[in-house]
Amino acid sequence: MTKQFDTIIENIGQLLTMDHGDGPLKGKEMSELPVLTNAAIGINEGLIDWIGTHEEAQSHKATERIDAEGKLVTPGLVDPHTHLVFGGSREHEMALKQQGVPYLEILKRGGGILSTVGATREASEEELLKKARFHLDRMISYGVTTVEAKSGYGLDKETELKQLRVTKKLNEEHAADLVSTFLGAHAIPPEYKERSGEFLQEMLDMLSDIEKEDLAEFVDIFCETGVFTVEQSRRFLKAAKEKGFSVKIHADEIDPLGGTEMATEIGATSGDHLVGASDKGIQALGETDTIAVLLPGTSFYLNKGKFANARGMLEAGAAVALSTDFNPGSSPTENLQFIMSLASLQLKMTPEEIWNAVTVNSSYAINRGDQAGKLKEGRKADIVLWDAPNYHYIPYHYGVNHTDTVMKNGRIIYRKEKLHEQ
Numbered sequence: 412m413t414k415q416f417d418t419i420i421e422n423i424g425q426l427l428t429m430d431h432g433d434g435p436l437k438g439k440e441m442s443e444l445p446v447l448t449n450a451a452i453g454i455n456e457g458l459i460d461w462i463g464t465h466e467e468a469q470s471h472k473a474t475e476r477i478d479a480e481g482k483l484v485t486p487g488l489v490d491p492h493t494h495l496v497f498g499g500s501r502e503h504e505m506a507l508k509q510q511g512v513p514y515l516e517i518l519k520r521g522g523g524i525l526s527t528v529g530a531t532r533e534a535s536e537e538e539l540l541k542k543a544r545f546h547l548d549r550m551i552s553y554g555v556t557t558v559e560a561k562s563g564y565g566l567d568k569e570t571e572l573k574q575l576r577v578t579k580k581l582n583e584e585h586a587a588d589l590v591s592t593f594l595g596a597h598a599i600p601p602e603y604k605e606r607s608g609e610f611l612q613e614m615l616d617m618l619s620d621i622e623k624e625d626l627a628e629f630v631d632i633f634c635e636t637g638v639f640t641v642e643q644s645r646r647f648l649k650a651a652k653e654k655g656f657s658v659k660i661h662a663d664e665i666d667p668l669g670g671t672e673m674a675t676e677i678g679a680t681s682g683d684h685l686v687g688a689s690d691k692g693i694q695a696l697g698e699t700d701t702i703a704v705l706l707p708g709t710s711f712y713l714n715k716g717k718f719a720n721a722r723g724m725l726e727a728g729a730a731v732a733l734s735t736d737f738n739p740g741s742s743p744t745e746n747l748q749f750i751m752s753l754a755s756l757q758l759k760m761t762p763e764e765i766w767n768a769v770t771v772n773s774s775y776a777i778n779r780g781d782q783a784g785k786l787k788e789g790r791k792a793d794i795v796l797w798d799a800p801n802y803h804y805i806p807y808h809y810g811v812n813h814t815d816t817v818m819k820n821g822r823i824i825y826r827k828e829k830l831h832e833q
């Protein structure tokens with residue numbers, strides 16, 4: 412029976428629907444990857460209305476037909492851990508990094524996060540919005556259609572709310588879907604030196620304002636040497652959970668403090684970084700629903716020669732997701748495709764695991780498993796057409812942008828620039 416669509420995407424060489432059951436994929440499940448060949452998608456009113464073969468598509472009608480030229484088509488990627496909204500930049504710290512000054516030492520000297528805090532406090536809401544929009548546009552160009560965005564460069568009520576309002580405005584006006592996280596517990600501001608407990612209480616007191624303005628779904632904390640202890644983090648996140656927020660945590664990024672175990676004990680939606688996760692922590696990830704969000708770009712950039720034990724987590728049965736950790740200090744890149752290459756080279760993840768980690772699992776890591784990261788009838792038509800012959804090709808060919816066309820809610824929002832006529 413002939414169907415009528417707004418848009419048909421046809422002649423798809425490889426279609427990754429990521430439609431393999433509900434819930435995040437854990438352990439061995441991450442090796443599964445249903446691939447449809449010679450496929451087609453029918454779209455109506457911004458939603459996926461039909462998925463079938465190229466031959467079947469020839470009997471259907473469409474206002475617009477897009478030829479995928481036998482190449483790869485996937486869901487829009489989901490980046491579950493970014494510090495998208497900030498002022499200034501930290502290129503001046505490269506020299507310190509090259510001299511071997513550690514990340515935590517730069518922070519201790521008042522640089523790092525605190526340097527960005529200064530720039531963010533000074534920037535107006537409009538300036539922060541303009542800058543975040545620029546970085547978000549670039550994420551879209553890399554095939555990302557859903558993004559988590561954290562605050563955490565204010566460390567005072569006024570600036571934290573300013574950052575969160577920017578994320579809310581972007582989510583309302585920009586094509587991308589944003590998920591907002593309050594990371595007021597990102598570092599100890601100079602005015603609270605030696606008074607970290609009082610500072611955390613001030614951040615907790617903000618939660619009612621955040622809830623009133625619907626400015627965040629998640630609460631996060633930087634559990635790290637010289638920042639917040641495991642016990643402070645446990646108390647802080649449990650208090651946030653009691654107020655109805657979902658929680659995630661920057662854990663075991665640099666020093667192995669045991670934040671991974673604590674994340675699983677309190678039922679965090681995700682534990683992020685986990686480079687120093689202990690065997691006990693890895694086992695706990697396999698036994699609970701806490702998703703391991705791994706950030707190999709940060710390990711690459713901090714240049715400490717150590718990456719998260721992804722293989723150990725997968726063998727333990729954990730759900731693993733991947734992210735850029737886009738931020739001005741430890742991972743200044745919007746390129747989730749490059750993270751896919753690092754996941755292959757440094758985390759030893761297979762292409763199948765990698766694709767599940769940047770779609771299905773990354774969507775569940777930000778409570779969007781029912782809306783993003785999967786192509787199935789009734790879901791938003793958030794789709795990427797890749798200039799690549801198959802899904803192995805993206806992690807293999809690194810450092811470039813492989814997107815050809817990015818579609819959000821059935822509307823083309825990015826097309827690869829073609830070289831001007833010679």
Ligand SMILES: O=C(O)CC1=NCN=C1
Nearest residue numbers: 524633661738739740741
């Ligand atoms: O350095 C930054 O701006 C972001 C960061 N927070 C915790 N680790 C890295």
Ligand SMILES: [Zn+2]
Nearest residue numbers: 492494661736
């Ligand atoms: Zn981070």
